[in-house]
């Protein structure tokens with residue numbers, strides 16, 4: 001699913017965001033990435049989505065080498081990824097359900113089926129009552145849940161989520177963590193960054209990757 005060998009990421013201003021990352025992530029794995037602010041968590045996710053490129057080492061995601069000059073192949077690869085960004089990237093002027101449907105717009109699916117799947121995804125994140133609300137009328141935490149529904153609606157092989165519970169209260173955060181953990185049944189791989197280590201401790205399943213100053217340490221939880 002994800003193979004990294006000696007991966008480094010140095011930004012043009014000289015910041016060494018990631019150093020010598022070796023990682024092997026299997027289909028169906030649940031990966032939690034933790035670490036202090038500025039340690040390199042988001043940078044690692046950006047590499048996985050192909051928004052940034054390794055400045056050294058080798059990285060392959062879903063069989064696609066993450067290297068410059070392969071933009072169209074990387075775009076194609078992204079169709080198998082459900083991303084949840086820290087800033088959600090929802091489309092204002094559209095309802096929650098319309099935003100969720102946008103997540104699967106390129107799949108070969110009738111509008112009726114797409115709508116049904118969007119309703120199911122919104123139910124999973126506990127937001128069915130708000131499906132016809134404009135996203136600009138939703139709270140920050142509700143927007144986060146729309147973004148998660150948009151990521152899962154396309155049944156991606158890989159979910160990459162940056163702080164997906166960052167704006168949620170404890171009950172909603174637990175629901176979302178359990179929802180991600182349950183995707184294992186569909187063999188979906190989930191990679192999330194989180195500061196909510198107390199929630200990980202409750203789940204005790206998956207793998208913990210801790211980053212300190214761009215260097216990773218791994219620990220299996222189950």
Ligand SMILES: Nc1ncnc2c1ncn2[C@@H]1O[C@H](COP(=O)(O)OP(=O)(O)OP(=O)(O)O)[C@@H](O)[C@H]1O
Pocket residue numbers: 011012013015016017035036037038039040041042043044
């Ligand atoms: N585009 C960029 N150009 C230069 N430096 C950057 C860039 N993006 C991130 N950095 C730096 O790279 C390092 C890692 O940043 P990153 O955003 O990956 O950290 P993070 O662990 O996700 O932090 P947080 O928990 O605060 O979101 C930081 O020192 C950051 O300032």
